[in-house]
Amino acid sequence: MNVADLSRRGFAGRTGAAPGGRRHLYATPERRSRGMRTSHRLLLRFYHDPGYDFSRIEVEYADRGAPGDRSTVRGDRVVALDAQYLEVDAGTHVACIPYHRVRRILYDGDVIWARKA
Structure with a gap:
């Protein structure tokens, strides 16, 4: 899976739109203005989404x-994803x-998320 596939599934540059262009019910204007999702939310998504293998994740810190x-x-060394830390x-x-x-967060060697400098 490459970055383009992840973008189509809703991982890159989300602004409140669900895959397929639908808006989430909770996507208020305040939430949409936040831009890209946080590292914590992205890791939770990969952890719980059965379409992804969490062991293929790499977290650089x-x-x-x-x-x-x-x-x-x-990812296979991550024991838990707490609210404040992993x-x-x-x-x-x-x-x-x-x-x-x-x-940075990588999936199969492709950068999925990177902190702004």
Whole structure:
């Protein structure tokens, strides 16, 4: 699956429109003006949508001390998606990564979401 397929399914640059051009019932003008969805909402969508394999997701996040201050975790290592952070199996413990540290989300190597610089 490539970026164009994801765009057709409603992942790229959403402004409140559902796939097929329908408007959600909750898409008030305030909600539509927000622009692209948050990293948390996008991860929840991939996690719960049976049409996608969450293990093919890669989350790149800011990690002070790591090479280039960036680290990447694959979807199969994500334990839970909490409201404020994602929980990741770090081998010996579960690490909590706040969503504000997420820089990019990739699906099969294609960038699906990237934080504005």
